[in-house]
Amino acid sequence: MRVTLERSHLLASLTHVHRVVERRNTIPILSNVLIRTDDGQLKLKATDLDLEAQESVPALVERPGATTVPAHMFYDIVRKLPEGSQVSLEASADGATLSISSGRSRFSLQMLPESDFPDITVGELSHAFTLEAGDLKRLIDRTQFAISNEEIRYYLNGIFLHTVDGPDGSLFRAVATDGHRLARADIAAPKGAEGMPGIIVPRKTVGEIQRLIEDPKAELKVELSDAKIRLTVGNVVLTSKLIDGTFPDYGRVIPQGNDKELRVDKAEFAEAVDRVSTISSERGRAVKLTLAEGRMVLTVVNPDSGTATEEVMVDYGDTPLEIGFNARYLLDIAGQLTSETAVFHLADAGSPTLIQDAGDGATLYVLMPMRV
Known part of the structure; x- marks a missing residue:
């Protein structure tokens, strides 16, 4: 694999995907980010087995290929390269290291094979709809602080998203509670959301969605089932498992x-x-x-x-x-x-x-x- 691309494009993409990777991992491949060439683009992907982020950026592909390298170290290297520079990535012939070149800077990172990198199996996503990214961010902003940190009641460790009937039509509702306080926020339900299963989005995924939404006017595509959710905004795709549990009947405490x-x-x-x-x-x-x-x-x-x-x-x-x-x-x-x-x-x-x-x-x- 040999590919060249703008440092700014690579950094922006790594910023989105590397956050998914935990700093400490007992499984070495989960510390890595997958980089793969794809029709004039470089695709980056990271996962912790519950949450997966991927993004494609334009690149000059001289020799196609795929590999994985340590995510946080790769991000730190690119972050410290000069603004406006070009970055070249080249895998060694023996498949052991990835060379990163920019100007007079040279780095070499240990690689792990792409075949070891896991994929989150999405399965069938029963509901799909689009909404303005700022609307979802507003629901999260209003409710996120009330998410519980209690491990025993794990079903409170996220935001409950569902639809309800309102006086002027269907509402898309977010609810979070830790047993001491409860936050509830509504927006008009987007077309296609009616009848969706009630889902509990985990705390880590909620935080990533919040950081991912940089342009509140951008179109956000949401696809979900009762076990997974996938969100697409621009070139970024975030896929997450959902909390397998029953959210309490919050209406009784209001x-x-x-x-x-x-x-x-x-x-x-x-x-x-x-x-x-x-x-x-x-x-x-x-x-x-x-x-x-x-x-x-x-x-x-x-x-x-x-x-x-x-x-x-x-x-x-x-x-x-x-x-x-x-x-x-x-x-x-x-x-x-x-x-x-x-x-x-x-x-x-x-x-x-x-x-x-x-x-x-x-x-x-x-x-x-x-x-x-």
């Missing part, structure tokens, strides 16, 4: 009868939470909200260091209420709100609270209270 409404300036509230939580311990990050007509007092008590309080003016006219929340969870949710006003729907100190963006009825958050 409160319907919370009759106390609180409206507060989002930025002012977030800044106040951030300030008073400075004094909290890492283990107990509880902040108490004391609500009375027209005002909220935020209080943090840390027996080891002291106390902090701050008063915020709010729009609240119901009965007085004291309720506690995890400060970090409050800040996570505030960071997702897009309008200036956060709307809290409360019941009592022991019941879940519903939080919405005053300017976005398609997104809601549920937060469980803490004892304070």
